[in-house]
Each structure stands twice: as structure tokens, then as C-alpha cells.
Amino acid sequence: MKICVLVKEVPDAAVQKRLVNGRMDRGGERNLNPYDTHAIEEAVRIKEAGVVTVDEVVAVSMGPESADRAIRKAISLGVDRAVHLCDEAVAGSDVAATGLALARTLERESPDLVLLGQQSDDGECYTIGAVVADHLKMPSLTQVIKMDVREGTLICERQAEYGYDTVEIPTPAVISVGDAINEPRYPSLKAIMGAKKKPVDKVTISDVGLDASQVGELGSKARWFRSAAPPEKAAGEIIEDEDTNATVERIVAWLDERKLIS
Amino acid sequence: MTDILVYALHYEGAFNKNSLGAVSEAARLASQIGGEAHAVVVGEGVTDDLAAQLGDYGATRVFRAEGPEGLAQPVVDAMAKVIGDRGHGYALFGGGLLGFEIGAGLAARMNAGVVMEVTQVNVEDGKLVSERPILGDSSISQVRYEGDLGIIIGRLNAFEAKTSGGTAAVQDIVVEYQAFSTSARMVKRGEQRGADINIEDAKVLIAGGRGLGKAEGFGLLDDLAAAFGGAAVAATRAVVDAGWFPYAGQIGQTGKTVAPKLYLAAGISGAIQHKVGMQASENIVAINKDANAPIFEFSDLGIVGDLNKIVPKLTAAVKAKKG
């Protein structure tokens, strides 16, 4: 069995995300999308468990040159090798174009299982999995928090609108995992050093059979054209807790003023 | 003439409130662009009665397909067929989870643009424009669609369900499902994990998240709720998924929507998917040790500090105040 994990480079959580001239500021520290570490961990656990034989875990990423760092981080977490779709033509892709480009890149690998994170820390669409699955013609589920892997089939659990669902899905399949599925491990120093030397296969859109009209701003049918400010909301009051007795006194006074303690 | 197609999710004989909101929103928008609002229902033996209810929310036509329930991909097939036959200009979904999967799958299938987490849809030059808040709701992106179809996935509770007194014609459609769309099998649906608690009627809600550290951490919140008297305890998905708290007490995108007089959060970061279920609360108080936690952006009173120190003393103080 071959498992592909989709990993993305995102602005570091510690960096204040902001807009510059209506566009996302791409400057500052960037790192591996934290939600993707759960997908990597799950792939590694399936391999280690040995219920099914996993030949390879391959990370697939679309992003600029700088994404190499996030990809190396993925390798340090247990991925065997990586494919990096790196092409200026994909800049500005919307969800549908991103999913198409990722699907075409995945197709060359013929995976039995594609794993994704629950959301990207910057894009927050939680839907790339559904786009990829339709292009690959594979069954799919998002937000999976428990996955029992058997030969040719997966028993998945996830929370949906009405409670928890249990769904049986044959492989090949596309699964996005929720962050409750596992606790990702920290990479060893040896793994971090080793990741620097592992091969990363850099590909362009023509390598995956796409042309510039299908991706990037040209290929995107959802077009951002304007930003607006959200309605003004009075800032709330903030108390820094230094002396807890005093803090609590202030909270109670605040609540009492609003007749919330009756 | 541009018609709008809505997916209406149903479960145990009733439509989802967010789907009804989407139908009403589609009717409102369709009237402005000279079209009609239509709906797709997919299920096992959906009755005429149920399907026709959508007429009262503004749908003029309901396409009913026999198919598996609770899974997205069969609905993609059904909607792709209807749009292929009738040329709808937009597809609209209410907030939740399935709509996200269906809308995204449909975008791939129809080579269409999709925008999710939409809080408002406007008509400009006869075309729909989606507004999506981004970057922790600090900015709103306005997005247009190119091509024959535009897909709009609403944020939870973005669209209000309104009855119109209208009626809908129910029409059966035969969908040739794709093999991959029907290969998944629902083993168990809608399992209610944990006790059946009620958080929707309480005037005061004390909500806890991962910051409680462990399941036992909820004991602190039970004590505070008891001090207020008549308050209920609620939670985030993170702690429900972890098995610390019952699903019935979860607030947010795949849980309950609440609007108490007082919502007090302890150890909750304030993710959008949580916010959408509680932002209509009258007074929002948050205790979080991280001064940069997003919840402080929409709190009326924010306390930066350790809940383990603050909550027990607050419980004692509330008790004393009540006498």
C-alpha cells in the first residue's frame, strides 16, 4: 500500500496574519501546517502497526520554493520521500484550482490512501479533500477522528451535523483527519538532520499534465476583487490577572452591573 | 434567467435549519436576478410531504432522488445531473459539514468556483457576490464567479429560514451514481456520545475547552455553574472528540447554537467553528492564559490568566454575592 499525505506551508501561528493592499501578507516565518502533522502521524502509525503493508509514505505539496522547509519538516516526522509541485503558474489558485493541481500531482503516484489535515491554518477551507477525491474518482470523508485500517477497507468515525457517524470506505480513498485522531510525535534530532538529505522531487505543472490556463489566477473561477472592513464592534474590556482576588472582585462587579448574578 | 439550486439536508423526517435558511436565501437572491430557487433532496423514501415543505421556504421546485443518506458524494452526482439538465447559475449550501463536502466536490465536477464560510451574498450587476470573512474575521473578502456556475457555501447560521407560504412541485429524478460515489457505506449515523444534556434553555452557560487539561477539569465548571444556580455547562468539539464531555453539550458548527444571557468560556481559544454557535450570546466573558487567543476579539470581558487559579475563586465569590 502507498500512502500520500498532503502537506502545506503556512504562515507561522506566532506571526500576526495580516493583509497588505487587500492580499495576504506572505512575509514572515513560515512552517508546516500544524494540522497536517496529524495526517503524517496517522500514516506513520498505519505503517508501524503493520496490519496492512505500507511500502511508502509520500508527502505531496504545492507551494513556492520556500515550502521546501515545511516539506523537510514532514520528512523528519516520518515521511519517506516528497513531491513538490513548485511552479509560478499556480500562485493565486482558488480552492478548486488547488485541488485540481494536487489531484494531478497525486495521480502520478497512484496512491491507495490520500491523507490530509482538517484545515490549513491560513486558507481554512476544510474542503481540499473533497475536491481532490472527485478528480481522482475516489470515495472520501473529511474530519475523521478514528480510522481502523484493514486490507482494502477503512472504518472511519467522524462528527457530523447530527452526532458521530461510522462509515466504511473501500480503498483507494481520500481522508482528511481531524486533530483529535492522534498526538503527533516530535522528530528526533537524527530525523531532522536526515531530512535535509532526503530526495524531494520538484515538479512543474507541465510535468503533471496541466497548463497555465487551468491553475493560478487564470484557472480560478472564484475571483477576489475587493476587501471590506467588518462592522465596527466595541472592544471588550481586558483584565490581566496579577492579583487573583482583585481580578475576581472586578469580574463579579462587572457581572453584577449587568444583573447576571441574580 | 438564472436559477439557484440548494441542497436541503434532512435527518429523521426533518430538514436541517441551515438548509431551510439556504432555501430562503436562494429565494431572496433568485427574485433579484430573475430566476427561481430549486432544491435537491437525496434520501431513502423521502415523502411527498417532507419534500413539499421546502415550498414554504421559497423553493418552487424540489428534485427528489433516491439515494444513500448522510454522505456527500451521491449528492454531488444528483446536483451535477440537475445542473447539467437545467443549467442553474448558482448552487447554495447552508452551514454545517456535508454542504462543505458537497459544494467542494461539485466545484471539482463542474469546474466551478467555490467560496465557503460565506456570511452574506449580494447582487451586483445581476450577478452574485459572496462575502467571506478571513483572518479571524478581521477582514471580509468579496468574491465574484467566472463561468457558468458559482458555488456558495454559507457559514453556520448565516442565512435565516423564513416561511413564505409558497408551494413547490416535487419532481423525481433518476441519478446514475458514479461507482466511487456509492462505495462508502454508512454503518452508524448520528451516534450521541455521552449523556443527553440540555444547554439550549439555560440563561447562563459555562463553557470549557482543551485548556481544562483533562476531563476532570470540568469539575471546576460544574461548581461555578452550581454557584450561579440554573446554569449549564457546555464545551468545544476538541474536548467532545477527546471524550471529556457529552456531544449534546457541544457548541458550534457541528453542535448546538446557543444565545444565553451570559456565556463564560474557560480554556477555549475561540475558533471560528466554535464562535458561529455562540456569538449571539448577550454577554461574553472569556478566561484564557494566552493574551493573543482569538476569543478575546469577540469577548465583552476578557481575563488573561490561568483558569485553575481564577475559576475556584470566582465560584466562591459568586456564591458569596448570592448570599
Ligand SMILES: Cc1cc2nc3c(=O)[nH]c(=O)nc-3n(C[C@H](O)[C@H](O)[C@H](O)COP(=O)(O)OP(=O)(O)OC[C@H]3O[C@@H](n4cnc5c(N)ncnc54)[C@H](O)[C@@H]3O)c2cc1C
Ligand atoms: C469542519 C469543522 C467543524 C468544527 N466544528 C466545531 C464545533 O462544532 N464546535 C467547536 O467548538 N469546534 C469545532 N471545530 C474545531 C475548532 O476548529 C477548534 O479546533 C476547537 O473549537 C478548539 O477547541 P478548544 O478551544 O477547546 O481548544 P484549543 O483551540 O486547543 O484552545 C485551548 C485554549 O485553552 C487555553 N488554555 C490552556 N491552558 C489554560 C489555562 N490553564 N488557563 C486558561 N486558558 C488556558 C489556551 O491558551 C488555548 O487558547 C470544528 C472544526 C472543523 C474543521
Ligand SMILES: Nc1ncnc2c1ncn2[C@@H]1O[C@H](COP(=O)(O)O)[C@@H](O)[C@H]1O
Ligand atoms: N497547497 C497545498 N499543498 C498540499 N496540501 C494542501 C495544500 N492546500 C491544502 N492542502 C491540504 O488540504 C488540507 C485542508 O486544507 P484547506 O481545505 O485549505 O483548509 C490541509 O490540511 C492539507 O493537508
